[in-house]
Amino acid sequence: xxxxxxxxxxxxxxxxxxxxxxxxxxxxxxxxxxxxxxxxxxxxxxxxxxxxxxxxxxxxxxxxxxxxxxxxxxxxxxxxxxxxxxxxxxxxxxxxxxxxxxxxxxxxxxxxxxxxxxxxxxxxxxxxxxxxxxxxxxxxxxxxxxxxxxxxxxxxxxxxxxxxxxxxxxxxxxxxxxxxxxxxxxxxxxxxxxxxxxxxxxxxxxxxxxxxxxxxxxxxxxxxxxxxxxxxxxxxxxxxxxxxxxxxxxxxxxxxxxxxxxxxxxxx
Numbered sequence: 001x002x003x004x005x006x007x008x009x010x011x012x013x014x015x016x017x018x019x020x021x022x023x024x025x026x027x028x029x030x031x032x033x034x035x036x037x038x039x040x041x042x043x044x045x046x047x048x049x050x051x052x053x054x055x056x057x058x059x060x061x062x063x064x065x066x067x068x069x070x071x072x073x074x075x076x077x078x079x080x081x082x083x084x085x086x087x088x089x090x091x092x093x094x095x096x097x098x099x100x101x102x103x104x105x106x107x108x109x110x111x112x113x114x115x116x117x118x119x120x121x122x123x124x125x126x127x128x129x130x131x132x133x134x135x136x137x138x139x140x141x142x143x144x145x146x147x148x149x150x151x152x153x154x155x156x157x158x159x160x161x162x163x164x165x166x167x168x169x170x171x172x173x174x175x176x177x178x179x180x181x182x183x184x185x186x187x188x189x190x191x192x193x194x195x196x197x198x199x200x201x202x203x204x205x206x207x208x209x210x211x212x213x214x215x216x217x218x219x220x221x222x223x224x225x226x227x228x229x230x231x232x233x234x235x236x237x238x239x240x241x242x243x244x245x246x247x248x249x250x251x252x253x254x255x256x257x258x259x260x261x262x263x264x265x266x267x268x
Contacts, residue, residue, distance in 0.1 A: 044087040044236050046229070047080045049073065051091065051132060055106075057099020068095065070102035077109045088116035088232040091136055097127025100152060100171060104128065104178065110135040111182055116235035120228045121145045121219070131175060133219065134183040138231050140223040141210045147218070149193045150205025184217025 039046045051073070053066030061067040080089050091110065097103070110117055110132070119136035121129075126148040133139050133147070141147075152168045152175070176194075180187045193206040193216075200207065213219040221227065 038086060044233060045085055046088050046090055046232055047076070047086050048090045048092060049076055049080075051093050051095050051106075051129070053094075054096055055098030055103045055128060057102030059099070061098075067098070070099070070106055073106050074109060077106070077113065081113050081115060086115070087236050088118070089113065089136075090228055090232060091117065091119040091132065093119060093121045093125045093129055093133055094123035095125060095127075095129040095132070097129050097148075100128050100175070102128075104131055104175065107131040107135040107178060107182075111178075116232050116239060118228045118232050118235070120223075120225065121147065124148070128175075130218070131178050131182075134179055134185075137235065138228075139183075139220045140228050140231070141213055141219045141221075142224050143210055143222060145210055147208045147213060148200075148205060149190065149208060150200075150203060151194050179218070183219075186217070189216050190218075 037048050039048065051068045053068060054061050056067040056069045077089075080086050089110070107128075117136040117138075119133045119139045121133050121139070121141040122145055124146055125133045125141070126146075127150065130147055130149060133141070152172045172194075176187050176190050179185060179190055193208070195204055196206045197204055199205060208216075208218065210219070210222045214222055
């Protein structure tokens, strides 16, 4: 009888190792294809989503450019929000900006999530990267990072100049409104920094360091990876205690069901 139990335990151990290897293999595929990964070996499961290089929207970037495709990011966000096995989202930003509508769409998706979300600006969170940074419930920025705030730009031929400028103005108003709705910055300060003429030699706008970003309320805190992860854990604990997020209960029920099914399958 003891020998049979040992065989079963060995079989379970081998199966567990296979599943772990499969999960890690899928994880590597996700990193290569979309820059997303779910953490292992933690008290909570955190999905890390990377926005690096240029944000690619309706038009494809040149092959030599580092780009983040918004059609890869949006399904990730839906999965994080709906998955009972993921407790929070960490958005790591090092972007030069890119397609305005694609970036704003991603930011709106993050802002509309119920699960704990934290953003971390590394290197740069320029242009449309700023709405992405403020879209999380808590935002961090490392000491060496900067953000470039400037008006909406357009490359290429412009037909119907008054109409096009009217469109740019409305889009810029949408961006300013989103930033002010999702941060502690006020619209007057954001508009003033956007239209500053003494910061950049060949452009209009402002380059913002971490201290200025926190001072004007654009970013919540100066901090690094450990600060962002600690905040995610704190937010998750708070939501679980207060019962504000229904997905937390759904997660616990789902895991309990999986545990029962696993025990039943072993007995059979």
